Amino acid sequence: MMKTTPFDLPGVEISWCPGCGDFKILDSIKQALMELELTPLDVVVVSGIGQAAKTPHYMRSHFFNGLHGRALSNATAIKAANPSLEVIAVGGDGDMYGEGGNHFLHTVRRNPGITNLVYNNMVYGLTKGQASPTSLMGFRTAIQMDGVRSHPFNPLATALVLGAGFVARANAGDVEETKDVIKEAIQYRGYALVDIFQPCVSFNQVNTYSWFKENTYWLEGHDATDFDRALALALSDSPYPLGVLYRGDERETFEGSLAAYRDDQAPMFRRRAPREAVKELIEGMCS
Amino acid sequence: MTYPFPRESDDVSCVLCGAAGLGIQTVEDMLARVVVDSDLCVFGSREYMSRVRGGNNSTELRVARSRVDALVDRIDILIAMSRKVRTNIRERIAPTTVIIGDREELGDELDDAGGVFVHAPLAELAAEAGGRIYSNSVAAGILLGILGLAPDLAEDFFSKRFARKKPDVAERNSMACRAGYEIGQRLADGKGLFSVTKANASVGKALINGSDAVSLGAMAAGCNFVTAYPMSPATGLLSFFAQNAARAGAIVEQTEDELAAINMAVGASYAGARSMVTTSGGGFALMAEGISLAGVVESPVVIHLSQRPGPATGMATRTEQADLELALYSGHGEFPRAIYAPGSVERAFLLTQEAFRVALKYQTPAIVMTDQYFVNSFYNVRPDDLHLLDEPTCVKETGADYRRYEDDPSGCSPFGVPGFGEGIVGADSHEHDEVGHVYEDFKLRKRMQDKRMRKLCGMSEEAIAPALYGSDEYDTLIVCWGSTIPIFREALSLMAFERTALLAFEQIWPLHSSTAELLGRARKIFVAEGNSTGQFARLLRARTGVEATGAVLKYSGLQFSVEEAADRLSGVITGKGGES
Numbered sequence: 001m002m003k004t005t006p007f008d009l010p011g012v013e014i015s016w017c018p019g020c021g022d023f024k025i026l027d028s029i030k031q032a033l034m035e036l037e038l039t040p041l042d043v044v045v046v047s048g049i050g051q052a053a054k055t056p057h058y059m060r061s062h063f064f065n066g067l068h069g070r071a072l073s074n075a076t077a078i079k080a081a082n083p084s085l086e087v088i089a090v091g092g093d094g095d096m097y098g099e100g101g102n103h104f105l106h107t108v109r110r111n112p113g114i115t116n117l118v119y120n121n122m123v124y125g126l127t128k129g130q131a132s133p134t135s136l137m138g139f140r141t142a143i144q145m146d147g148v149r150s151h152p153f154n155p156l157a158t159a160l161v162l163g164a165g166f167v168a169r170a171n172a173g174d175v176e177e178t179k180d181v182i183k184e185a186i187q188y189r190g191y192a193l194v195d196i197f198q199p200c201v202s203f204n205q206v207n208t209y210s211w212f213k214e215n216t217y218w219l220e221g222h223d224a225t226d227f228d229r230a231l232a233l234a235l236s237d238s239p240y241p242l243g244v245l246y247r248g249d250e251r252e253t254f255e256g257s258l259a260a261y262r263d264d265q266a267p268m269f270r271r272r273a274p275r276e277a278v279k280e281l282i283e284g285m286c287s
Numbered sequence: 288m289t290y291p292f293p294r295e296s297d298d299v300s301c302v303l304c305g306a307a308g309l310g311i312q313t314v315e316d317m318l319a320r321v322v323v324d325s326d327l328c329v330f331g332s333r334e335y336m337s338r339v340r341g342g343n344n345s346t347e348l349r350v351a352r353s354r355v356d357a358l359v360d361r362i363d364i365l366i367a368m369s370r371k372v373r374t375n376i377r378e379r380i381a382p383t384t385v386i387i388g389d390r391e392e393l394g395d396e397l398d399d400a401g402g403v404f405v406h407a408p409l410a411e412l413a414a415e416a417g418g419r420i421y422s423n424s425v426a427a428g429i430l431l432g433i434l435g436l437a438p439d440l441a442e443d444f445f446s447k448r449f450a451r452k453k454p455d456v457a458e459r460n461s462m463a464c465r466a467g468y469e470i471g472q473r474l475a476d477g478k479g480l481f482s483v484t485k486a487n488a489s490v491g492k493a494l495i496n497g498s499d500a501v502s503l504g505a506m507a508a509g510c511n512f513v514t515a516y517p518m519s520p521a522t523g524l525l526s527f528f529a530q531n532a533a534r535a536g537a538i539v540e541q542t543e544d545e546l547a548a549i550n551m552a553v554g555a556s557y558a559g560a561r562s563m564v565t566t567s568g569g570g571f572a573l574m575a576e577g578i579s580l581a582g583v584v585e586s587p588v589v590i591h592l593s594q595r596p597g598p599a600t601g602m603a604t605r606t607e608q609a610d611l612e613l614a615l616y617s618g619h620g621e622f623p624r625a626i627y628a629p630g631s632v633e634r635a636f637l638l639t640q641e642a643f644r645v646a647l648k649y650q651t652p653a654i655v656m657t658d659q660y661f662v663n664s665f666y667n668v669r670p671d672d673l674h675l676l677d678e679p680t681c682v683k684e685t686g687a688d689y690r691r692y693e694d695d696p697s698g699c700s701p702f703g704v705p706g707f708g709e710g711i712v713g714a715d716s717h718e719h720d721e722v723g724h725v726y727e728d729f730k731l732r733k734r735m736q737d738k739r740m741r742k743l744c745g746m747s748e749e750a751i752a753p754a755l756y757g758s759d760e761y762d763t764l765i766v767c768w769g770s771t772i773p774i775f776r777e778a779l780s781l782m783a784f785e786r787t788a789l790l791a792f793e794q795i796w797p798l799h800s801s802t803a804e805l806l807g808r809a810r811k812i813f814v815a816e817g818n819s820t821g822q823f824a825r826l827l828r829a830r831t832g833v834e835a836t837g838a839v840l841k842y843s844g845l846q847f848s849v850e851e852a853a854d855r856l857s858g859v860i861t862g863k864g865g866e867s
Contacts, residue, residue, distance in 0.1 A: 082559065
């Protein structure tokens, strides 16, 4: 049992299945935020749709639960509109890599200063057991009757080649280690991806707690600044490496590069209409 | 010889046409500026093909002594820069049209076009001035000479426009322009059409197109977050904000798709930004789910929907008014929205501010509808006629017991944002409780749905009334909306219809409460709109029970002209045709 945190939401009814890996991830997130001495008023948890995306309803912080696949767009904009907020976009593999796949690609490129936690259970839970973008080849479902025939999406390698500055993988079952990785991701200034292996106890009888235990290992002594090594690790799958694969130089964030903040640090909600500029522009159209 | 210039008229229509890449835009800007600096009025409307080079684009410039703000078919002077003049221009050539072109380029293409052809050695004079690329300035100079406008004003323009280029660029353009001017003066027998004009110094000096009017209105309302995926004809607003991002203090981002654009806009508005997206029909269709999201999370976002013909890709650079029902019904589920369709530059400036005011007050999406014709047309306006609304109020600081979706008789909950106050701020796309958490309870659902829809009462009370032009004692009512308003207004003013008025709508939804009564007073109603099925007529019937007598529809991809509007109104009013 984890320590209580300011992020606990007492009395909330959680609709995840008993034994779901999401409970452990929720604990890791709340613990990480507390250890970073953040408060619920500092943090916005943004999500889309799916079991993982219910996370913001089960903890105390600001939250924006939007549409399926679009959390990264919402999160990017929230961070841009008020860079002092700690913005965490959470969702599952279907939400982030399937429905929101295009936003995933371009959010990595855009590099907003947000943390992206993806609960990757290699299956669709909320819609009851269909294949996800990360389902392994041959995985049988009620839809993929002959087994999945599409190659699994590799989020870590994809993020790396798109220029992500922080790429990590964790395992829900390892709460303490996962918490540490999440902490490091939050502290990273730019876009940080943590793909978190998480067993679906109801719809994935292949990739279970014990399967993840047997098929993963935590990196030790890895130089996370070594891009080539990180990419090689991201492409390896037997077993899957866990931990921070890559932590690069902190390049300019999306919000940090905006002309809107060049002369004025105020978040958008504090700004007044630039009436003088409007008058000047109209005057400029008079000659 | 004496050419048939419209010496008795105060209103001269000039058309310049030629391939993309010939610098027609530059001389169009120059001519418009010179006209206004000569204390005259100008209206310009561009139509162009969906290509970067070549093709044959055209610009109509109406030059007049008093305000002009509508497209006409008539061509008094046609400047043809390139061969293969398009059919829709050729069809407008009348026996009194003076066609000016270089036979070297055009050959005998326009000899049998029906007008009076005048050969002008554009290429030769341009070469003397420094190169063939100055042909555009020679042509523009000819027009200045015919109109009797001072070439010095053109020189001022060139020196400003090319201030950052080598000095000889401005000089050569000026030299080319002056060579053309001398030809123009000769053609006009030394007496330019406007040379004896009494100066009217009160004409508006600001040259503004529809796109910039919407953009300026947004900026005046404090818009500080703009996301879009480029799409004709809606991209102008994105460009405007990109160019003015620092001085507007606005975040501007070209997104990977329209889904990202609208979802960023909704996210930003949750955090307190005043956000806006701009798109055309296809992109708007992609945004539909996000607009529904804005409805349920109660997000004030403004959407600029600049229409072009559909379905699907349709005609990328042409115009239509066929997305009214798309705007009205887009997004699943039921939620309140406001829809505006400005008819003029001044109104676009005002109504875009109004869209922000209403979106922010009622915390729900507002849509500003324009179209290709509207955004690419410009005229001179008085800055004093660009009215500023009071700036919308800022967000409220939250208390520790803050609830985002607190019930209120108005339907509008206090608008708090994360990072300002002691309260937790939630937003949820599911049906939710007052805090914003997903909670499936049938009574709560009904309460929340009622709360959101209740906003429509206030929005209806604050709706903009349609404007009535013409006889107050009307039997016949012409109805139109958005960009066609000035066209039908001018058409009506040309005709001697008895007991006929024009009812012009610039707020499409919710409709003003006077609508049913105003329609009910007419014996005959004709609804004119730029689509093939009469979408606005259908809305009026649904909301008021009043069925239009007939329709005047256009959906060729081109806007109505004043003459066409007048002809077709005559047809329907006299019962001799005129419907689509």
